[in-house]
Amino acid sequence: MRILTGLQPSGKLHVGNYFGAIKPAIDAQGEGDGYYFIADYHAMTTTHDPNELRENVRGVAIDFLACGFDPSKGVFFKQSAVPEVNELAWILSTVCPMGLLERCHSYKDKIAKGISANHALFAYPALMAADILLYDSNVVPVGEDQKQHLEVTRDLVGKINDLYGEGTLVMPTARIRSDVAKVPGLDGEKMSKSYNNTLPIFGDEKPLKKLIMRIKTDSAAVEDPKPTENSIILALYQLFASDGDYRQMITDYEQGGCGYGDFKKRLAEAYWDYFAPMRARREELVAHPEEVDAVLQAGAEKAREEATKVLNRVRRAVGLI
Ligand code: ADP
Ligand code: TRP
Numbered sequence: 001m002r003i004l005t006g007l008q009p010s011g012k013l014h015v016g017n018y019f020g021a022i023k024p025a026i027d028a029q030g031e032g033d034g035y036y037f038i039a040d041y042h043a044m045t046t047t048h049d050p051n052e053l054r055e056n057v058r059g060v061a062i063d064f065l066a067c068g069f070d071p072s073k074g075v076f077f078k079q080s081a082v083p084e085v086n087e088l089a090w091i092l093s094t095v096c097p098m099g100l101l102e103r104c105h106s107y108k109d110k111i112a113k114g115i116s117a118n119h120a121l122f123a124y125p126a127l128m129a130a131d132i133l134l135y136d137s138n139v140v141p142v143g144e145d146q147k148q149h150l151e152v153t154r155d156l157v158g159k160i161n162d163l164y165g166e167g168t169l170v171m172p173t174a175r176i177r178s179d180v181a182k183v184p185g186l187d188g189e190k191m192s193k194s195y196n197n198t199l200p201i202f203g204d205e206k207p208l209k210k211l212i213m214r215i216k217t218d219s220a221a222v223e224d225p226k227p228t229e230n231s232i233i234l235a236l237y238q239l240f241a242s243d244g245d246y247r248q249m250i251t252d253y254e255q256g257g258c259g260y261g262d263f264k265k266r267l268a269e270a271y272w273d274y275f276a277p278m279r280a281r282r283e284e285l286v287a288h289p290e291e292v293d294a295v296l297q298a299g300a301e302k303a304r305e306e307a308t309k310v311l312n313r314v315r316r317a318v319g320l321i
Contacts (some may be wrong), residue, residue, distance in 0.1 A: 001032035004137035004172075006039040006079065006128070009056035013063045014198035015271075016183040016191035019239055020143060024177055026068045028141055034074030035135050035303065036064070041079050041086075042128070045121040046110075061292050063202065066282035077299035079131065084307045089123070089130035091318060095159040096126050100152055106145065129153035134307045136170040143177055150174035164317040183239070186215050188232050199236075201275050202282055209268040213261075222259040233263045240270035 005025050013022065025036060040057050047053050057078060069076055079085065101107065104125055111117050120127075128149050132140055133156075140150060150172070157169045182190045185197030192198065199211055215233055220226045228234055228250055238246050249266065252258040285292055315321045 002137045003028050003032045003139045004035040004132055004135055005141050006037050006131055007060050009038050009040060009043050009060045011056060011193060012200045014191055014200050018201055019183050020180050022067050024141060029070060029073045036076045037079045039079050045124055061296060062282060062285045065285055066278045071295045075299045075302045076295055077303045078296055081300035082304050082307050084311050085130045085134050088134050088311060089127045092129050092156050093126050096156060101125060104148055125149045125152040129156050132172050133169050134310055136310055137172045139175050140172050141175040147174060147176055168314060168317040184232050184235050186211060188216055212264050212268040217260040223256050225256040226253045228253045233267050237267045237270060240274040
């Protein structure tokens with residue numbers, strides 16, 4: 001079974017990204033043949049700053065390795081290291097109805113936000129389909145927001161296989177991470193870089209711990225029992241603390257006698273300890289960029305070898321060779 005997913009190079013990794021995307025991807029390693037790539041061509045639909053693109057791609061590569069991706073168990077590469085993906089995207093475009101792309105929410109949302117409508121932004125789902133199909137992927141773990149793109153991909157497989165024969169492309173299945181709860185941000189809304197409410201996972205101790213002190217709470221006095229429902233502190237603490245420590249905090253909430261300042265301190269400690277091994281690994285990688293390059297290089301070679309096989313099969317089926 002081949003599992004594939006793409007990671008957007010979009011700046012500083014936060015706790016929501018970690019629990020919503022990075023950790024599930026790393027946990028899926030070993031379940032099958034894992035393919036993970038940094039979607040740098042996709043990032044170009046919204047970024048035209050070469051330095052920013054390079055830095056962000058570098059950033060995700062380092063972060064993903066620091067978070068525990070094991071290169072001996074899977075393939076990790078940059079999307080653009082396998083330019084063959086563009087040829088498959090083109091072939092898919094020739095059977096892709098305009099209406100299918102026009103209906104895509106993510107495109108409509110971006111336009112509504114004022115992002116100018118270039119062709120790449122519009123055609124993005126065809127490239128995403130190619131990302132998946134180029135490696136004969138079976139399972140694609142993604143967030144809820146990508147569900148529609150997987151449906152487009154499946155539609156395109158149907159069309160190609162109808163036209164050129166069953167088996168030309170492998171039909172993939174989406175694995176929607178609906179079991180992953182939305183991680184709340186410091187203000188209680190969904191944690192997101194667009195809401196300016198994030199808790200980054202890498203950075204300096206003092207400013208990061210200070211962010212936790214900014215979490216919104218009610219005005220209950222130290223001695224009062226405190227509501228556990230919808231508590232941002234508890235929701236975050238559960239991600240980092242042991243079961244025992246989490247239960248203890250619930251008891252302290254219910255009994256009263258502990259202030260929010262104390263709960264925030266416990267949360268800050270648990271958060272800091274949780275990511276400590278990843279921070280240490282990240283420092284090593286920053287000091288040895290050649291290690292990161294070697295992983296991406298090996299990944300690219302393996303991915304390209306697979307891609308060439310699949311693409312040749314498709315080229316033959318459609319009559320290019
Ligand atoms: P942001 O909302 O900060 O822009 P992205 O849209 O770049 O984050 O998300 C990258 C990945 O992280 C997606 O797979 C998304 O589902 C996941 N993710 C982002 N924020 C959260 C969150 N608060 N809780 C759970 N998963 C999240
Ligand atoms: N569009 C995805 C996102 O925004 C990233 C992505 C690109 C992807 N190509 C993919 C995910 C292929 C899964 C499979 O998160």
